[in-house]
Amino acid sequence: MLNLDSKCPTGDIETRWTRHKFNMKLVNPANRRKHSIIIVGTGLAGASAAASLAELGYHVKSFCYHGSPRRAHSIAAQGGINAAKNYKNDGDSIHRLFYDTVKGGDFRSRESNVHRLAEVSVNIIDQCVAQGVPFAREYGGLLDNRSFGGTQVSRTFYARGQTGQQLLLGAYSSMMRQVGLGQIDLFTRREMMDLVVIDGQARGIITRNVVTGEIERHSADAVLLATGGCSNVYYLSTNAINCNVSAAYRCFKRGAGFANPAFMQIHPTCIPVSGDYQSKLTLMSESLRNDGRVWVPKQPNDRRLATQIPEAERDYFLERRYPSFGNLVPRDVASRNAKMVCDEGRGVGPTKEAVCLDFADAIKRMGQEKIAEKYGNLFEMYQRITGENPYEVPMRIFPAPHYTMGGLWVDYNLMTTIPGLFAIGEANFSDHGANRLGASALMQGLADGYFVVPYTLANYIASTSIKPVSPQVGEFSDCASDVQKRIDKLFAVKGPKPTTDFHRRLGRMMWNDVGMSRTKDGTQKVIGSIGKLRQEFWSELRVPGDAHNANTSLEHAARVADFLEFAEIVALDANARDESCGGHFREEFQTPENEARRDDEKFSHVAVFEYQGENKPVIRNQEELKFEYVKPSQRSYK
Amino acid sequence: MSAQALMTLKLRIWRQKDAQSAGRMEEHELSGISEHMSFLEMLDFLNEKLTREGKIPFNFESDCREGICGSCSLVINGIAHGPGKAKATCQLHMRSFKNGDTICIEPWRAAAFPVIKDLAVDRSAFDRIISAGGYVSVNVGSAPEGNSIPVPKNVADYAFSSATCIGCGACVAACKNASAMLFVSAKVSQFSVLPQGQAERKSRVQNMVAQMEREQFGACTNEAECSAVCPKEIPFENIVRLNREFIRSNFSPSEFE
Numbered sequence: 001m002l003n004l005d006s007k008c009p010t011g012d013i014e015t016r017w018t019r020h021k022f023n024m025k026l027v028n029p030a031n032r033r034k035h036s037i038i039i040v041g042t043g044l045a046g047a048s049a050a051a052s053l054a055e056l057g058y059h060v061k062s063f064c065y066h067g068s069p070r071r072a073h074s075i076a077a078q079g080g081i082n083a084a085k086n087y088k089n090d091g092d093s094i095h096r097l098f099y100d101t102v103k104g105g106d107f108r109s110r111e112s113n114v115h116r117l118a119e120v121s122v123n124i125i126d127q128c129v130a131q132g133v134p135f136a137r138e139y140g141g142l143l144d145n146r147s148f149g150g151t152q153v154s155r156t157f158y159a160r161g162q163t164g165q166q167l168l169l170g171a172y173s174s175m176m177r178q179v180g181l182g183q184i185d186l187f188t189r190r191e192m193m194d195l196v197v198i199d200g201q202a203r204g205i206i207t208r209n210v211v212t213g214e215i216e217r218h219s220a221d222a223v224l225l226a227t228g229g230c231s232n233v234y235y236l237s238t239n240a241i242n243c244n245v246s247a248a249y250r251c252f253k254r255g256a257g258f259a260n261p262a263f264m265q266i267h268p269t270c271i272p273v274s275g276d277y278q279s280k281l282t283l284m285s286e287s288l289r290n291d292g293r294v295w296v297p298k299q300p301n302d303r304r305l306a307t308q309i310p311e312a313e314r315d316y317f318l319e320r321r322y323p324s325f326g327n328l329v330p331r332d333v334a335s336r337n338a339k340m341v342c343d344e345g346r347g348v349g350p351t352k353e354a355v356c357l358d359f360a361d362a363i364k365r366m367g368q369e370k371i372a373e374k375y376g377n378l379f380e381m382y383q384r385i386t387g388e389n390p391y392e393v394p395m396r397i398f399p400a401p402h403y404t405m406g407g408l409w410v411d412y413n414l415m416t417t418i419p420g421l422f423a424i425g426e427a428n429f430s431d432h433g434a435n436r437l438g439a440s441a442l443m444q445g446l447a448d449g450y451f452v453v454p455y456t457l458a459n460y461i462a463s464t465s466i467k468p469v470s471p472q473v474g475e476f477s478d479c480a481s482d483v484q485k486r487i488d489k490l491f492a493v494k495g496p497k498p499t500t501d502f503h504r505r506l507g508r509m510m511w512n513d514v515g516m517s518r519t520k521d522g523t524q525k526v527i528g529s530i531g532k533l534r535q536e537f538w539s540e541l542r543v544p545g546d547a548h549n550a551n552t553s554l555e556h557a558a559r560v561a562d563f564l565e566f567a568e569i570v571a572l573d574a575n576a577r578d579e580s581c582g583g584h585f586r587e588e589f590q591t592p593e594n595e596a597r598r599d600d601e602k603f604s605h606v607a608v609f610e611y612q613g614e615n616k617p618v619i620r621n622q623e624e625l626k627f628e629y630v631k632p633s634q635r636s637y638k
Numbered sequence: 639m640s641a642q643a644l645m646t647l648k649l650r651i652w653r654q655k656d657a658q659s660a661g662r663m664e665e666h667e668l669s670g671i672s673e674h675m676s677f678l679e680m681l682d683f684l685n686e687k688l689t690r691e692g693k694i695p696f697n698f699e700s701d702c703r704e705g706i707c708g709s710c711s712l713v714i715n716g717i718a719h720g721p722g723k724a725k726a727t728c729q730l731h732m733r734s735f736k737n738g739d740t741i742c743i744e745p746w747r748a749a750a751f752p753v754i755k756d757l758a759v760d761r762s763a764f765d766r767i768i769s770a771g772g773y774v775s776v777n778v779g780s781a782p783e784g785n786s787i788p789v790p791k792n793v794a795d796y797a798f799s800s801a802t803c804i805g806c807g808a809c810v811a812a813c814k815n816a817s818a819m820l821f822v823s824a825k826v827s828q829f830s831v832l833p834q835g836q837a838e839r840k841s842r843v844q845n846m847v848a849q850m851e852r853e854q855f856g857a858c859t860n861e862a863e864c865s866a867v868c869p870k871e872i873p874f875e876n877i878v879r880l881n882r883e884f885i886r887s888n889f890s891p892s893e894f895e
């Protein structure tokens with residue numbers, strides 16, 4: 001049984017974080033450099049944590065599998081980052097951002113965490129501006145905002161369609177400054193292969209140098225995991241092709257609880273699949289829904305081109321069904337509705353698995369130039385991929401796997417169930433419940449790294465007895481030899497099929513049965529199919545080359561081996577959660593209007609999976625959720 | 639898709655075991671290529687085929703596959719990132735080629751970017767240049783309220799268009815001197831126009847240029863090949879600004895005017 005004490009402060013929610021900060025222990029500045037911290041991952045979460053902790057004086061060791069920290073997947077975030085600045089004078093406040101996020105997450109997140117996130121959101125913007133992040137500005141020179149789904153205020157800060165890039169380059173530059181100052185040891189092209197736990201504490205990692213193939217040992221006083229999300233369990237997703245679950249999954253196998261694996265976000269606006277060879281899907285930022293109108297033909301099987309369908313024969317289904325939020329409903333709602341109309345045979349394009357996102361009205365209203373200024377790079381990206389000009393014909397879009405709300409379980413201090421192992425950014429489960437609102441992941445990653453973990457980690461170090469440890473001790477050797485065995489085992493299969501074969505098939509299974517809409521039966525059956533695929537993988541896989549130099553085939557195979565186990569846990573969770581909430585839609589549980597029907601009585605909890613050993617069933621634990629400030633209600637965006 | 643629409647290509651690809659070994663071009667014929675594939679999907683397709691045949695696939699780098707992470711880095715028919723403007727290799731589609739074409743694929747070539755394996759190179763020299771000065775020194779916690787630093791819109795837009803550099807290194811690969819001036823100029827330009835960058839304006843350019851020289855990048859001789867291949871179309875004028883900033887800092891190297 002896992003200990004799932006959330007350690008959330010009690011009392012007035014507005015002062016919880018302030019009081020908690022005061023109550024936590026500090027580490028004396030002179031002592032900080034004696035403590036080394038491993039940070040795996042250099043995305044927004046990892047880079048911001050590395051910079052902050054190094055600035056405070058800790059000795060940081062930073063790891064990523066990329067050739068440069070700046071290439072982490074955060075770089076690809078397009079639309080923006082939320083903050084409760086209320087610069088628009090439209091009624092925003094910390095409380096409203098808190099409220100929107102709890103409601104947007106369909107009442108499956110912790111109030112204390114979300115409130116803290118809303119509080120520090122304002123500091124994030126200040127920090128990024130000071131770093132020289134070139135946010136969009138108004139003519140008067142002040143910061144501009146736009147709106148994103150699931151809210152009725154404009155609180156999203158952005159840098160054209162490249163917000164993630166600019167925020168990451170800000171965090172990266174702060175981090176590289178600390179590398180230059182000798183506060184951070186940077187280890188690029190290292191893949192974390194396992195976590196080393198000694199006397200119940202996380203004390204180090206085993207990495208593979210992906211250039212030389214060497215298996216290396218690194219020790220520290222604490223380990224921070226900032227390894228991002230795992231939507232690539234679906235093979236095709238909007239994530240970068242190297243995103244994976246392995247680091248988190250390895251920690252799970254060493255005793256860290258994994259929370260809400262079934263909470264996957266399917267993003268409504270992506271470029272539809274075009275063929276079998278496809279290696280990834282491209283997101284079209286949600287910000288497009290500010291000005292683009294979503295529609296399909298009223299009649300099924302309409303074969304006309306979009307531009308030939310007259311106004312009266314179009315169904316602007318989001319505007320029709322959700323008059324107050326219109327095209328800006330949250331992602332889960334938008335995705336599900338798109339699927340519904342396509343299932344009715346009203347989809348558009350060659351595959352009929354797409355809906356129109358139409359800018360004709362916006363261009364009429366504001367002119368092409370204004371639209372180009374706002375979305376130019378997205379339009380270009382669309383045209384490059386599809387060969388169609390979205391200024392002239394409506395974009396075709398369809399939902400695609402995008403973000404994992406689930407992740408390693410963490411308490412209020414962002415510590416996992418393994419003492420000394422922290423998880424931040426998309427790798428943890430903390431703040432988004434069953435559905436994340438747009439522009440909130442960047443906010444959460446930077447909140448965790450700049451403003452939360454520097455305090456909570458200090459508290460851990462100051463209040464825990466951490467003995468010195470050498471990477472030569474038995475636990476490190478055992479762990480390194482486990483890693484070596486896993487690698488040898490992959491080469492030893494010597495079958496005929498490349499890894500991609502298995503990854504693609506796993507993706508299809510997951511998309512069909514644990515995707516946008518799920519059933520008890522489907523999730524049950526897919527568990528069997530995943531098991532069979534896993535057996536086939538271990539008897540028919542071929543990993544070419546050897547382990548003694550750069551070998552991307554080996555890296556991919558090791559990741560897919562983990563995906564093949566992890567997928568089963570996703571399906572188990574989807575099967576066990578007999579309700580619909582946020583991104584988890586179980587067909588059996590819907591209202592007469594086809595909206596998600598939660599079951600607060602039975603499922604107002606976080607599901608936390610616990611590993612028990614090879615060939616033993618995993619255990620599903622629960623952390624009950626309490627709502628004191630935002631009363632759970634059926635979400636309505638009507 | 640009809641069978642006729644699929645292409646057959648002759649690929650000549652650089653093969654090199656590691657930094658120490660010598661490399662050579664290797665030829666492969668590949669058929670069944672759809673015009674809708676991206677260039678990297680075509681290489682995935684080749685690699686899968688090689689794997690099935692018991693051969694060794696080619697090593698190349700990529701991650702986001704949407705032109706923003708700067709991982710992909712191929713010289714295609716002699717052009718960094720291949721034919722077409724304003725795109726990274728991963729944004730190139732096979733519709734830019736036709737049936738029967740021979741395509742020559744090589745890694746970035748520069749002394750500062752040693753080959754790791756086949757088509758992948760080590761670009762950590764860029765990180766070391768940033769580490770030398772490509773930042774604003776501001777510790778977490780000390781930032782003033784965001785709107786207390788107004789930035790005129792045109793200045794912010796200019797800073798953005800320099801900050802958009804993805805650090806791919808195509809500029810270096812395209813330059814006959816393997817100069818990194820466009821890369822350095824992008825960061826220097828971003829900060830030299832922003833109020834946040836003023837305090838370290840002189841030391842930044844001095845330190846970044848010094849590191850650039852230590853990394854064995856060549857000198858700029860105004861060929862402007864760098865801008866021509868830049869996926870983000872960073873303008874050549876940025877190099878003019880870099881030179882100006884450098885001269886300015888030489889006149890009075892302290893941050894005082």
Ligand SMILES: Cc1cc2nc3c(=O)[nH]c(=O)nc-3n(C[C@H](O)[C@H](O)[C@H](O)COP(=O)(O)OP(=O)(O)OC[C@H]3O[C@@H](n4cnc5c(N)ncnc54)[C@H](O)[C@@H]3O)c2cc1C
Nearest residue numbers: 041042043044045074079080192228425426439440441442
């Ligand atoms: C296309 C796209 C657009 C998005 N747009 C937005 C947006 O507009 N607004 C918003 O709020 N959110 C957006 N998101 C979501 C957001 O970008 C991510 O959730 C967030 O950036 C994740 O940051 P991270 O730091 O947790 O992880 P990442 O940025 O994914 O970084 C992971 C890091 O971990 C390292 N790593 C992973 N595994 C290992 C290992 N085993 N060993 C060593 N290193 C490892 C990687 O090298 C990398 O450095 C978008 C996501 C996508 C896919």
Ligand code: FES
Nearest residue numbers: 701703708710728
């Ligand atoms: S793969 Fe990211 S820029 Fe090409």
